Amino acid sequence: MSVSDAISNKARMLRNQIRHHNYQYHALDDPEVPDAEYDRLMRELLALEEEYPVLISPDSPTQRVGDTPISAFGTVQHELPMLSLGNAFTADELQEFHRRVLDRLELDDDVDLTYAAEPKLDGAAVSLLYEDGVLVRGATRGDGTTGEDITHNVRTIEAIPLKLLGSDYPARLEVRGEVFMPKAGFDAYNDKARAAGEKTFVNPRNAAAGSLRQLDPKLTAERPLDMYAYSVGIARGGHLPSGHSEIIDQLQEWGIKVCPERSVVNGVNGCLKYYKDIGARRDRLSYEIDGVVYKVDSLELQKELGFVSRAPRWAIAHKYPAQEELTEVEAVEFQVGRTGAVTPVARLKPVFVGGVTVSNATLHNIDELHRKDVRVGDTVIVRRAGDVIPEVARVILDRRPQRTRRVQLPKTCPVCDSRVAREAGETVARCTGGLFCAAQRAEALKHFVSRRALDIEGFGAKLIEQLVATDRLKTPADIFQLTREELSELERMGEKSADKLIRSIDASKSTTLARFLFALGIREVGETTAAGIAVHYGKLANVVAATEEELLGITDVGPVVAARIKAFFGEEHNLDVISRLRDYGVNWPESEPVLDAENGPLSGKIFVITGTLPTLTRDEAKDFIQDAGGKVTGTVSRKTDFLVAGESAGSKLSKAEKLNVSVLDEAALRTLVSS
Ligand code: IVH
Secondary structure, three states: OOOOHHHHHHHHHHHHHHHHHHHHHHHOOOOOOOHHHHHHHHHHHHHHHHHOHHHOOOOOHHHOOOOOOOOOOOEEEOOOOOOOOEEEOOHHHHHHHHHHHHHHHOOOOOOOOEEEEEEEEOOEEEEEEEEOOEEEEEEEOOOOOEEEEOHHHHOOOOOOOOEOOOOOOOOEEEEEEEEEOOHHHHHHHHHHHHHOOOOOOOOHHHHHHHHHOOOOHHHHHHOOOEEEEEEEEEEEOOOOOOEHHHHHHHHHHOOOOEOOOOEEEEHHHHHHHHHHHHHHHHHHOOOOEEEEEEEEOEHHHHHHHOEEOOEEOOEEEEEOOOOEEEEEEEEEEEEEOOOOEEEEEEEEEEEEEOOEEEEEEEOOOHHHHHHHOOOOOOEEEEEOOOOOOOEEEEEOHHHOOOOOOOOOOOOEOOOOOOEEEOOOOOOOEEEOOHHHOHHHHHHHHHHHHOOOOOOOOOOOHHHHHHHHHOOOOOOHHHHHHOOHHHHHOOOOOOHHHHHHHHHHHHHHOEOOHHHHHHHOOOOOOOHHHHHHHHHHHOOHHHHHHOOHHHHHOOOOOOHHHHHHHHHHHHOHHHHHHHHHHHHOOOEOOOOOOOOOHHHOOOOOOEEEEEOEOOOOOHHHHHHHHHHOOOEEEOOOOOOOOEEEEOEOOOHHHHHHHHOOOEEEOHHHHHHHHHO
């Protein structure tokens, strides 16, 4: 079959690109593009070669894994090849893998095969050879058949024992695992390098691989490296258990580090649950992962399944969505926030990253923008990890088009044209327009109606922007003068939704002092601070009259916050808005001040906190309870009145349930304090 010139050119181009990235990544330890981009090129080439097999040449990057080892190191022939893993990106692909396994083993559909499940560590694979329990050789994976001798470097890694514990290990034992740089060590290392003006690492995997490839072991020793073992290669002259998970437990007994998050699961459902659990904890793990690995646990079945090209048929990597992607900057705009902060935002060509489509990424502030030097037209790496807002990680300078310009901080507000000012020592530049600025007004109003503030359901951002633009809404008080008639005439608003909105506006009038104080949007006064102030003073009049000194007596209130509160209530127009709000019917129960926490609503009650709460940290929750007079202890007992439990609550929750202790979530705790 003949192939058109266009197609063979395309294949050549892809190969050259992949070779270039291989060189950057393997030989120079300096990757230019995120893994996802590399994977895409590789997949594109594989697809092309699959469709037109005549295109395949022995030197295609698809025909070998990795690159030639660099010559300064000795080479090591792996007696048993070091394999790679097939990937599954979706539950369906995992299901297909499981199907293939069952088919090949001639097992029934309903057999719940046991899999060993482990995080897929993002580091560099190593082979560690122990002879009579003594570490004699360390090697990289290389191309799977030939690796580099890095004995001098692996000996510097404290997680790797120089001698095994016990005596029942095989005379010749090859342990395989992943050397990696934990996130904390990676960050600390990069901070130090940055401060010293030295080169930083792009990601923890690159850091691990680069550190192992030092000629001078002293340099490796300075790197905070760690290792988890995940399999055994050669094992001669001794006995190993018959299941993968048992082998890993055995390795641990011989003193070798293994991953604490490993597990044994049943069938596809067990795998999927594991994938979900680890995914939920991914950001909190101390090391970087890019997926999880499932391995048929029985070695006998593994043997029966065997290999296909370079990957075992009995294992698969189930990948998480990439947290980094490439895209282009279409514009850099400046957004004005509730407090006037002028924040640069990159408008991006939409890209799927971290499991969502991203078209905007924050650039944080003008200093950050200048440090990264992001320009319109640039190709950038966008990062979205967990629930963190997407950000531009860095610019690919090689791809910068000609004639770009450095982005400057605007001198005037893009919304109201007021001067933009930056106080000495502040990183944030602010619009000086205050509530004259429509953007600040709209943001203040969005905050006022938000769920944790007055909670006016159905009052969306678009609606607020529309009403601010026509000057119908100038302050929060104006919300309560809106009529059904005028609302129903607005764009995208029927009579039904107008009715509904009026009802939620009415319902929001009965609130709590804590919510009301938070809704006012006083700078630095978050939900917890507002709640603390509300309990302490009981009545709004007391808060308005409080001196800075008194305010400082409340936990959570420092000099900056006290000054902001004082300044807010010192402004006549703010007091006007408050009195109008009360005139229109906004109300809350007032109570006697709890000037000392002993008389607080929680006084005499004993609390225990466990798990991750949605908004409060452990310390904040503790302060919050103590401010209201409660006591916080560490262990659940019969004396405990309430367990405040968040996500991933463990043994404390089961103990509380056993002892019939009331369990609260964060919302219930807040209700308890304000009622
Ligand atoms: S098992 C026969 N388990 O992923 C299977 N590999 O794509 C061989 N990796 O080179 C590997 N975590 O560097 C296995 N828990 C884990 C792993 C893991 C990370 C890496 C390893 C390997 C690559 C395969």
